[in-house]
Amino acid sequence: MISTVTKYFKNRYFTAVCCTAALFFALYLIFNILYPWRGDDFLIRYTLRTSTPWDMIVDSYFNWTLRLGNVIGSFVECCPKTVFNIFNSIVQTALIFFIAAVALGRTPDIRERRDALTVLFSAGLAVFVCRPADTVYWVPGAVLYSWAAPVYLGCCLYLLRCEERKASLHLKEYWLLALLGFCSGYANENVALAGILFLAVRMCFKKSAPLAVTLGAWTLGAVFLFTTPGAVKRIADVSGGTADAGLSIWGMFSKLPEIAAFYIGSSVVPLAALAVTLLFTWRNIGHKTLLRAGSVFGLSVFAALVFAGCPLPPMRSYYVCSLLVILSCVILFCGADISRRKQLLLSVFALTSGAAMLLSSLPDFIKIHRDETERTHLITGQKRNRVQLVTVPEHRVLRRSFLQYVFIEDIAADPEFWLNRNAALYYGVPQIRTVPGKEAVPLYRKKFLQITGKGDK
Numbered sequence: 001m002i003s004t005v006t007k008y009f010k011n012r013y014f015t016a017v018c019c020t021a022a023l024f025f026a027l028y029l030i031f032n033i034l035y036p037w038r039g040d041d042f043l044i045r046y047t048l049r050t051s052t053p054w055d056m057i058v059d060s061y062f063n064w065t066l067r068l069g070n071v072i073g074s075f076v077e078c079c080p081k082t083v084f085n086i087f088n089s090i091v092q093t094a095l096i097f098f099i100a101a102v103a104l105g106r107t108p109d110i111r112e113r114r115d116a117l118t119v120l121f122s123a124g125l126a127v128f129v130c131r132p133a134d135t136v137y138w139v140p141g142a143v144l145y146s147w148a149a150p151v152y153l154g155c156c157l158y159l160l161r162c163e164e165r166k167a168s169l170h171l172k173e174y175w176l177l178a179l180l181g182f183c184s185g186y187a188n189e190n191v192a193l194a195g196i197l198f199l200a201v202r203m204c205f206k207k208s209a210p211l212a213v214t215l216g217a218w219t220l221g222a223v224f225l226f227t228t229p230g231a232v233k234r235i236a237d238v239s240g241g242t243a244d245a246g247l248s249i250w251g252m253f254s255k256l257p258e259i260a261a262f263y264i265g266s267s268v269v270p271l272a273a274l275a276v277t278l279l280f281t282w283r284n285i286g287h288k289t290l291l292r293a294g295s296v297f298g299l300s301v302f303a304a305l306v307f308a309g310c311p312l313p314p315m316r317s318y319y320v321c322s323l324l325v326i327l328s329c330v331i332l333f334c335g336a337d338i339s340r341r342k343q344l345l346l347s348v349f350a351l352t353s354g355a356a357m358l359l360s361s362l363p364d365f366i367k368i369h370r371d372e373t374e375r376t377h378l379i380t381g382q383k384r385n386r387v388q389l390v391t392v393p394e395h396r397v398l399r400r401s402f403l404q405y406v407f408i409e410d411i412a413a414d415p416e417f418w419l420n421r422n423a424a425l426y427y428g429v430p431q432i433r434t435v436p437g438k439e440a441v442p443l444y445r446k447k448f449l450q451i452t453g454k455g456d457k
Helices: 002-009 012-034 040-047 053-063 068-076 081-104 113-126 132-137 139-146 149-164 171-185 189-205 209-226 229-239 249-254 256-266 268-284 287-308 316-335 340-360 362-384 418-427 440-452
Strands: 389-393 431-435
Touching: 012 081, 012 113, 012 132, 012 340, 012 362, 040 139, 040 418, 053 068, 053 229, 068 139, 081 113, 081 132, 081 139, 081 149, 081 316, 113 316, 113 340, 132 139, 139 316, 149 171, 149 209, 149 316, 171 189, 171 209, 189 209, 189 287, 189 316, 209 229, 256 268, 256 287, 256 316, 268 316, 268 340, 287 316, 316 340, 340 362, 362 389, 418 431
Parallel strands: 389 431
Antiparallel strands: none
8 A cells, every 4th residue: 555655656746736735735724723703703602602503503594594504504613613624624625626526527637647737727726716714714604605615516526427427327326416416506595596507508408317316406405595484584675675676677787787896806816817718728629618618607607697686795605606717717728728838837827826825815814813812812801800891903904905815804993883792792791892093003012911911010
């Protein structure tokens, strides 16, 4: 066995992919460790002190949209954050291979040049998904959006493998397809509708029993998602009694400019990568490859249009749109008959860009971690002194631009803001607020040094 492993690592492509995967796993793990609880985490973890995950699932079913991620997240929030840090790093690293596998239509053999370069190209582009602060490192967002990606990508990959088999499938394989299809349709709203459209169009051109089973299970999962009492209530709240956000035809068209702006903003780097990939490969693309990439890109646009009628958070829900643009880039890359030099140039450029983005964001992660650590000490000291209105400074890494890789969604100066109320419950204080402006930093440092005993007496 040792000799077999040694033989594999003598292959330079195998070694390059393994080293890249190890590097990205290490970076994701470090960033997950540095990123703190925030937003809904405060309320969820406070609720779980007196409730069970099942209670939260029942509450989401009747009062909110109960997606697959909400079910999983209810149990993840019960665990120490170390569990999430490790598992989330594994999921984000595995997503690189899922993207490459779906683009290739099979499991990549990383000992082969083209497959290895496809994986490296996917690794570089996977960094630029929509709002990683909300969809990769924030616990509820990661579980809801990025953890669902291997599920529906894995479903599509398994469907392709089943369709290629000439022999009839066993009953357990149909059950596995049905399970993956139901979980994919139940993942979130845009995945549900975009997947149904994709499978239905594919059914018109290629009829098969595995495809029919997947389409039926996917549709069943989507129906269950949209018909839960909480989902019906949310749609009614959005469409009823408002003139600007209804599900009417006019309401959908009136939101198209906003949707287009969100779509471009969430996928600006993947769209630029798509343009560069087309520039390098357009002369060597076959009709079949172009059709596959175009259909995936069309699904990305359709998934964005779903938000014209779905009451969802505007930006973080565009994760799947950016992921589909990335997938269309990888399909063009691995399907185009381009020279070895161009393949190497594209994969190295994408990998270098992704690694540079991750490494350049490390100072921001460190600032966030330090601010949160010192803030916790400050809250502890004021809580010990029974301060009724706990005062902390703002985080230094706030949202500044669309292209910002990481930021923190901080509490506000208003103690009645919903994030402030959640944080007060979590920390066990009556009220909490931030001190705005540059004056907060010296006040913050002075109080912190006094409370921890690190200052001059």
